[in-house]
Amino acid sequence: MHTWHWHNWEGLPxxxxxxxxxxxxxxxxxxxxxxxxxxLTHALQPEALAYRLQQVHGNTVLTPQEVDNHVNASDDNLALADGLISQRPLQAVWVASADCTPVLIGDVKTGQVAALHAGWRGTAAKIVPEAIMKMQSHGSNLADLRVAMGPAIAGEVYQVSVEVAAEIGNSIISHNEPEEIVAALHNLPNSPLLRDPEPGKVRLDVRRVNALQLEQLGISGEQIAIAPYCTFQTPEHFFSYRREREKKVQWSGIVSGC
Structure with a gap:
């Protein structure tokens, strides 16, 4: 069983x-x-260089070099993407979220890390498998990866349309018809879907879909941890876009090693 711990930096959790x-x-x-x-990087490793993105709910994953190249070649301060993968030690990669799933990945052999923003759209577009393929192209083996999904909106309170459920379900189930995809999702053990009393709606656990994508790649459950906190139901600690409709976020970050 994976454990989660609270820490304080400058009195904040x-x-x-x-x-x-x-x-x-x-x-x-x-x-x-x-x-x-x-x-925030100072709380983790003061010597690390911090990298962030302008997130767009897609599945593009960039390296710090690609971010620097983009910023140097354009008028934009930030590159458009939803994932970052380190290339060398002491690179801090960050993503923002306010109900979407922040995913941090580390490779115990290479020290390489990734930070990903996986909302329902990014999950439907398989951003986590995309990132892992990119890590593999940089020398990672699946058995060496460790994946932690941070606080995000929980399935029991995340109502979506059947169409959205089918779109995200298509990332793990290869039926053609939306109704068949949704029915197959409901039949999975520990299903990512819960029933909703409103016609045409279901409740969706996005983190569970990401875990299923990882398992289909061949990553074991022991390599995956899911935080026991729901952004919507934990207002004392987390912003929730669904709850407040405000454009505020919390940050998740990891620093590369080796």
Missing amino acids: YLTCNLLTPWPHGFFTQQFWPRPPHE
């Missing part, structure tokens, strides 16, 4: 997971708002 113990990392709370990642 953030969360870590024992699965990611080899790397300085944290799932930071709303109490840190609006401090940016380059400040």
Whole structure:
């Protein structure tokens, strides 16, 4: 069983997971708002360089070099993407979330890390498998990866349309018809779907879909941890876009090693 721990930095709380113990990392709370990642990196590893993105609910995963190249070649301050993968030691990669799933990955052999923003759209587009393929192209083996999914909206309170459930379900089930996909999702053991009293609606556990994508790649359950916190149901610690309809976020970050 994976354990999660609360820590304090400058009197404010953030969360870590024992699965990611080899790397300085944290799932930071709303109490840190609006401090940016380059400040929060000081809580993890003051010597690390911080990288972040302008997130767009897609499945593009970039390296710090690609981020720097984009910023240097354009007028944009930030590159458009939803995932970052480190290339060398002391790179802190960050993602923001306010109900979507923040995913931090570390490779125990190479020290390489990744930070991903996996909302329902990014999950439907398989951002986590995309990132893992990119890590493999940089020398990672699946058995060496450790994946922690941070606080996000829980299935029991995340109502979506059957169409959205079918779109995200299509990432793990290869039926053609939306009704068949949704029925197959309901029949899975520990299903990511819960029934909803409203016609045409279901409740969706996005983190569970990401876990199923990982398992289909051949990553074992022991390599995956899911935080026991729901952003919507934990207002004392986390922003929830569904709850507040405000454009506020909490940051999650991890620093590469080796």
